[in-house]
Amino acid sequence: MxxxxxxxxxxxxxxxxxxxxxxxxxxxxxxxxxxxQAGLLCREYRRKxxxxxxxxxxxxxxxxQQKNMWERFKYGYYLCPGIGCAVYGATHLELFVxxxxxxxxxxxxxxxxxxxxxxxxxxxxxxxxxxxxxxxTGNGRNGVHISHGNRTICIVEQGYIGxxxxxxxPVLLPPGIHVWTSESLKFLRSxxxxxxxxxxxxxxxxxxxxxxxAITQNNGKQCVLPGGHTHLLTHKNWKFEKFITLKxxxxxxxxxxxxxxxxxxxxVNSTVNWRIVDVEVAATMAAETMAMSGTGDVAADITKLxxxxxKQALASxxxxxxxxxxxESFHMSAAAQVRVRVRVRVRVRVRARVRVRAREPTLTPSWPRRATPTRRASWxxxxxxxxxxxxxxxxxxxxxxxxxxxxxxxxRRASATTRCTT
Numbered sequence: 067m068x069x070x071x072x073x074x075x076x077x078x079x080x081x082x083x084x085x086x087x088x089x090x091x092x093x094x095x096x097x098x099x100x101x102x103q104a105g106l107l108c109r110e111y112r113r114k115x116x117x118x119x120x121x122x123x124x125x126x127x128x129x130x131q132q133k134n135m136w137e138r139f140k141y142g143y144y145l146c147p148g149i150g151c152a153v154y155g156a157t158h159l160e161l162f163v164x165x166x167x168x169x170x171x172x173x174x175x176x177x178x179x180x181x182x183x184x185x186x187x188x189x190x191x192x193x194x195x196x197x198x199x200x201x202x203t204g205n206g207r208n209g210v211h212i213s214h215g216n217r218t219i220c221i222v223e224q225g226y227i228g229x230x231x232x233x234x235x236p237v238l239l240p241p242g243i244h245v246w247t248s249e250s251l252k253f254l255r256s257x258x259x260x261x262x263x264x265x266x267x268x269x270x271x272x273x274x275x276x277x278x279x280a281i282t283q284n285n286g287k288q289c290v291l292p293g294g295h296t297h298l299l300t301h302k303n304w305k306f307e308k309f310i311t312l313k314x315x316x317x318x319x320x321x322x323x324x325x326x327x328x329x330x331x332x333x334v335n336s337t338v339n340w341r342i343v344d345v346e347v348a349a350t351m352a353a354e355t356m357a358m359s360g361t362g363d364v365a366a367d368i369t370k371l372x373x374x375x376x377k378q379a380l381a382s383x384x385x386x387x388x389x390x391x392x393x394e395s396f397h398m399s400a401a402a403q404v405r406v407r408v409r410v411r412v413r414v415r416v417r418a419r420v421r422v423r424a425r426e427p428t429l430t431p432s433w434p435r436r437a438t439p440t441r442r443a444s445w446x447x448x449x450x451x452x453x454x455x456x457x458x459x460x461x462x463x464x465x466x467x468x469x470x471x472x473x474x475x476x477x478r479r480a481s482a483t484t485r486c487t488t
Contacts, residue, residue, distance in 0.1 A: 093240040097225060097259045100271060100296045101238060108237050111244040116166075116202060119219060119245050120182050125171065127163075127184025134160060134187055159193050161186040167199035170214045178215035209256045218253055220244040226256045229266050236267035263306055270299035272306055279345040281307040281353070290346050310349060310368060314341045317372065319380055324387040332387065338379045342371075 093107055101107055113119060120126060129137075137158065142150030162185050163169040169181025174192030181199075196214070202221065204210045209228070210221035221243050222228040228239030232251040239253075257264055264271040273296045274280045280291040284304045291297045299306065319336045326332065342348045352371045 092224075092242050095224075098227075098240065100298045101227070104298050104300065106238045106269070106298075107240045109240060111246040112240070112242045113245055114243075116243065117182075119168070119243065120180055121245075123173070123177065124179050125169070125181040125186055125188065127182055127186060129160075129185045129187035131185070134185075137187060157189060157191055159186070159188040159190065159195070161188065161195055163199045166202050168202055168212065168219065169199045170196040170212075172196055172215075178217045180214070180217065180219075207256075207258075211253055211256075213253070216249050217247050218245070218251070220253050222256055225260065226258055227264075227266065228256050229254050231267070236269065238266060238269075262309075268300075268302040270304070270306055272297045272299065274309070277311065277313050279310050279312060281310060281345075281349045283307055288346070288350060290349065308353075310342065310345055310353060312342055312345065314339060315372070315375075317376055319376060319383070322380065322384065324384050326387055327389060327391040330392055334383065334387065336379075336383055338376065340375055340379075 093102060098107065138144060138150075138154055141154040141157070143154045144150070161169055161171075161181060163181050163183045165183050167183055169186070171179045171181055172194055173179060174190065183199075200212045202210055202212075202219070204221060204223065207223070209223045209226060210219065212219040220228055220230075220239065222239050222241045224241045226241065228244065230237040230239060230251060230253045232248070237251065257266065259271070262273050262275075272280050272282070272291060274291055274293045276294045278293045280293075280297070282289045282291060282299060282304060284299075289304075293312070317338050317340075319338055322334050324332055324334055348371060352374055353368055354370050
C-alpha cells in the first residue's frame with residue numbers, strides 16, 4: 067500500500083461549527099425584544115459560518131508547497147533562473163492567507179474576489195492581490211467590517227446591533243456574520259445596546275429603568291413612557307426629551323423667621339420630602355422638556371420643578387405657623403414642662419401641711435426678733451379669742467412672719483383703741 071502524501075491527508079474542516087443549534091443565541095435575547103417585535107431586524111445577508119462567506123468566483127485553497135515546487139519545475143524556475151523566474155512570475159500568483167483571515171483580490175474583469183484561508187496558486191496573468199489579508203476576528207467591541215469594492219463582510223458581536231443604509235433606508239443587522247454584494251448597501255457602524263438612548267437613523271431605542279419615566283414628543287404631542295421597559299420610537303419626529311425621576315427627593319429649606327398667630331417670632335429650620343406622583347401633569351405644567359433654541363438635548367435634571375416645590379413648601383410652612391396660637395394650644399414639650407412644675411408645687415404643699423399637723427400649740431409663744439412690748443400685749447389680747455390661729459401665725463419661720471403682717475396691723479389698732487378708752 068503506498069504511503070499517504072501530505073496532499074492526500076488534507077482534510078477540509080469548517081472554521082466555525084455549522085450546526086443549526088449555533089443560531090439560538092443570535093437575537094433570541096431580551097436585548098433585541100423591542101426590535102424583533104417591530105420587525106426591523108434584517109437576516110437576509112447572514113451566514114452560518116465563515117466558510118459560507120466564499121461563494122461564486124471566490125477563491126478556495128488549491129495548492130501545497132509540494133505542488134508549487136512541481137509547478138516551478140515545469141516552467142524552468144530552477145533550471146533557467148532568469149527566464150524561468152520571469153515566465154513563472156508573470157503567469158502565476160502564489161498567495162498565502164493565514165487562518166481567520168480573508169484575502170482580497172481582483173480578476174481580469176476587475177471583479178472583487180475573496181480568497182479563503184490557505185495556500186493559493188493562481189495561473190493567471192491578470193489576477194492581482196489588492197492588499198494584505200484582513201483578519202476576521204474583532205476586538206469584542208466594534209466587531210469586524212471588511213469592505214472590498216462592492217463586497218462587504220460584517221460581523222456583529224452579541225449585544226450589539228449593526229446599522230447599515232441601503233438607498234437611504236436603514237437596515238438593522240442582528241448578531242452574526244453578514245456578507246453581501248451590493249452597490250448601494252453600506253455598513254456604517256455597530257451600536258451597543260446597553261445605553262439608555264440609542265439613535266439608529268430615524269429610529270430611537272429608549273430604555274427606561276424602574277423609578278423613572280421618559281418624556282417624548284410625538285409630532286408635538288407629549289407621550290410618557292413608563293419605566294421597566296425598552297421602547298422604540300419609530301420615526302424621526304418622535305423625539306426623546308428627558309428622563310424624570312419618580313424617587314423620593316429630600317431637600318433642606320432655607321432658614322426663615324415666621325410669626326405665629328399670637329405674635330411669637332420663631333426661626334424655623336425645615337426639611338421637605340417629596341416625589342412626583344402624576345408624571346404627565348408634572349411634565350406638562352412644571353418641568354422643562356424643550357430647549358428654547360429648538361435644537362440639542364434638554365438637561366435630565368428637574369431644577370425648575372425642584373425650585374417650584376421648595377417655594378410652595380416655604381409658603382405652606384409660613385401659612386401653617388401663622389395659624390398656630392401658642393397661648394391656647396401648647397406644644398407637646400411645653401405642656402410636659404408645665405406638668406412637671408405643677409407636680410413640684412403639690413409636693414411642697416403636702417410637706418407644709420404635715421409640719422403644721424405635727425406641731426402642738428403652746429401658750430408660750432416664740433417671739434420674733436423685732437417684737438416690741440406693745441406687739442406682745444396685742445398678741446395676748448388676740449390669744450384669748452383665737453388661740454389656735456394665733457399660734458399658727460406666730461410661727462418662728464420667715465414664712466410665718468410674712469403671713470402675720472395683717473395681724474400686726476390689727477394689733478396696732480387694738481392698742482390704740484385701748485389707750486383712748488383709758
